[in-house]
Amino acid sequence: MNIVKFQRRGNPAGWASESSRQLLEAEQFRRDWPDHGRGQAMPGFTWEQLERQLADLAESQDRAALASPLVSALRKQAPGKPSEMVLREILCLAWTLMDEGFQPGTGPGEEGEMP
Numbered sequence: 001m002n003i004v005k006f007q008r009r010g011n012p013a014g015w016a017s018e019s020s021r022q023l024l025e026a027e028q029f030r031r032d033w034p035d036h037g038r039g040q041a042m043p044g045f046t047w048e049q050l051e052r053q054l055a056d057l058a059e060s061q062d063r064a065a066l067a068s069p070l071v072s073a074l075r076k077q078a079p080g081k082p083s084e085m086v087l088r089e090i091l092c093l094a095w096t097l098m099d100e101g102f103q104p105g106t107g108p109g110e111e112g113e114m115p
Contacts, residue, residue, distance in 0.1 A: 047075050
């Protein structure tokens, strides 16, 4: 679905669904980081292996517990994203879970705080 055409039909940008926003982000990522098809492929791994390693790298047990829901969310969103974008998000997850200064919010939608 072409988002631009959808928005021109009278739907304000504020009505865009989460999936539409993710589609726009993926399109922008492809423009910013075009895949030239060069380079050597990385070894494969499973989502379970990723979750296990992120939990092990986490700075605390509280953050280790966040690995499963974060990987689950990423896994659900990954099919619509370029592989390099998924890689970038994996790196961001690792950084967040290893960051000693990050304090996750206590409820849904609450942002973490930096000391």
